[in-house]
Amino acid sequence: MPYNCPEGTADLLPASARLWQRAVSTATKLFSSYGYEPIETPLFELTEVFTRGIGEATDVVNKEMFVVRSGENYKRALAAGNDDGLKSKQRLALRPEGTAGTVRAVVQHNLVEQGSAPAKLFYYGPMFRAERPQKGRLREFHQIGAECLGSTEPSADAEMIIMLMRFYEKMGVPRSDMRLLINSMGDDECRPAYREMVRRHILDHADEMCEDCQRRAETNPLRAFDCKKDACKHVMESAPIITDHLCDDCRSHYEAVKKHLDAAGIEYIEDPTLVRGLDYYTRTVFEIQSTAIDAAQSAIGGGGRYDKLAETVGGRPTPGLGFALGFERMVLALEAAGALGNTGRRIDGYIACVNDSVRGAAFELLCAARDAGLTVDMDHQGKSLKAQFKIADRLGASTVVILGPDELAEGKARVRDMGTHAESLVDLDSVKKILLQFNGLEVDDDTFSNLSGMASAADGDKEL
Template sequence: MAITLPSGFEDMLPAEARFYHGFVETARRIFGAYGYVPIITPQVEVTELFVRGIGEATDVVSKEMFTAISGENLNTLLGGGHIKSKSRLTLRPEGTAGVVRAVVEHDLVPQGAAPAKLMYAGPMFRAERPQKGRLRQFNQIGIECLGAEAPSVDAEGIIMLMRFFSELGIPSESMVLLVNSMGCEKCRPAYRDAVRAYMAAHAEKLCDQCNERAQINPLRAFDCKNPACREVMDAAPKITDYLCDECRDHYATVLAYVDAAGISYVEDPKLVRGLDYYTRTVFEVQALDSSSAQNAIGGGGRYDKLVEEVGGRPTPGFGFALGFERCRIALEAAGKGVSDAPSCTVFVATVDDSLKPQAFGLVQRLRDAGVAADMNHQDRSLKSQLKLANKLQARFVAVLGPDELAEGLVTVRDMVGHTERTVPFDEVESALF
């Protein structure tokens, strides 16, 4: 019996893998223009990082994390023993906590220094029920700006993300940008209490999980997918009625910058995102044409207390992440699916196998000149070789025949223009390019 992939995981076949690399390169180019530089953190972190950073009451921590246990630690647990906290490891469910940990551990934002602008790309892991747009291993690109609390940082990030989506090819009319403020430690407690009291008054209409959330973190109830709960929470108190003056001014300034950039948005007072570390600005971009229930293609916000949560000095932060798989679905919905790009520019074919050494040498010359080239490595007729060249979408086919080579020549076919010419064997590179 053949071994197959576990549920919730996907192979990236060559066409999609090439598309993914182009996707990441587009992000690097656009985000790099705003001063963001790459950082790579491990895919496994100490579990406590996510418990403290994301929040124990979140679905991510309470339900969805993959915990990695070594064979030795597993035997310890089965034997009734305990393993050290540093040995409790988790596959990262998101990228922000790991980047913040790296910033703290390596002191990337010394006191009084310019903010650190960092970007990452790679796989994340969540033990969720697999469905379209929600995999157990998925790929994200994200940015983090640590060390600046100005609202211009928030606006810059929102504008940058929308420009990325635009360049990617997702039509503006196929997306909606939702924006909200979560307040801060001064004003959010009063709002949380108001929501908790509201939920207590409607407890009989809420699911058991939301009633549990009311005691731990009532704002999580805004994320509930239960239709009855959503109806109740639609009428809950709005955070914008509880913002302190500083948060209200910060939020207004962010919106003013976004307005000045000509980007449209919808204010959504119920938008809280799914993680506990957010303060003040939160935002989310949703695909309108997606057939998937998971229509959020990107989002993020400000997290001014997260650095302290993981043991660093007080440092404001802002970031966002976007999902590759969900962007791919949004592009397909817009009629811009993944295409199989050509992998070969010049294919070298031979009339018979005795000319393979010369073909091999020409292929190496072309590659040394920076040209994507390939040849036949099997026993194929010339006709079969030409079919292979078509399959590889080769722009040119160089046909080596004994008579032409004896005269130092090679026949070159233009597979797009459907023309044919003879060029000197020693000058193929310069003759074609």
């Protein structure tokens, strides 16, 4: 019986893989223009990086985190019936998100020195959460994220929001299909009192709330705003809202962020119930939703400020903020907008062989064209000329160079325009003509210097 990929995972087949590569390339170019640099962190970290950074009471840590064990440590835990015998360095987990690991790396390598410019970093790759698989939500999913460590200014918050929206636009998500939600979650000065108000509100309506929200009343009351159950949503509609209880500094910061967004022409909706799902957020939080897809998958990216996270993972006080965007969710938004475009493979040209006698010359031309920077291919299965044309068409080749023994003996080849099917006879030594037929590129004539020997080589093949 053939094996399938594990539940909650998906193969990135060539079309999807090409789209992922385009997303990474777009992010790299755009984020670099904002001063961001790439960083790569391990796929797994010490479990404490996530439990302390994200918060043990969050669903991500409490329910969804994949634990990693070596074979020997797994046997020890199995024999003991628990993990109590494992050392801290032996307790590992697959990363459920990218921020905590990136901040750990910033702290470990002192990337934000006293008095230095902020560390502006971006990353991309797979993340892992043991969620119930559904459309747009996998157990292995792909994220692109950015983090800025070392800045407290509201302008940094606005810049990050704008950068994320610009990315979606460059990928093809229309501005009209995007909805930006923003909020402020306060800080250590104002949030504790607000948190207590929400806790009391939940306890006052405990008989109407689900078990998870009753538990959240003691662990993280603000997470009740995220509950999807109708009864809980109804109760939380009458809960106190954070923007009515911000301290002066948080209110001033929030107003400044909005002014920067206004100046940039970015429309937004203030949502006082937006809390995001992780414990490390302070002050600004934001979320971008697609209005073109189902509400359950509408959040395609978001983030916020986390001014205490560096301390939580063992560093000195360092303000920070960041975002992450889900590739799989973005694909849904692109599909809904009809903006996926042609994700099929496209090559500049195809070299077709009339018979086996010209394969040596075809291979030389193939190598020379690739060395010139062109994307070209040829038949490696001994197919008929008609079948080779079909393959070239399926690969999206705009041009086919046809090598036949008679033409090659004269130092020529036929070139077919796959759009019009018009053919012309071209001198092999006329390198620029061949290149122009392929992709309109200009190169030096000596790029294809080995072509001059093809005709004689073909004659030798014929004599054999």
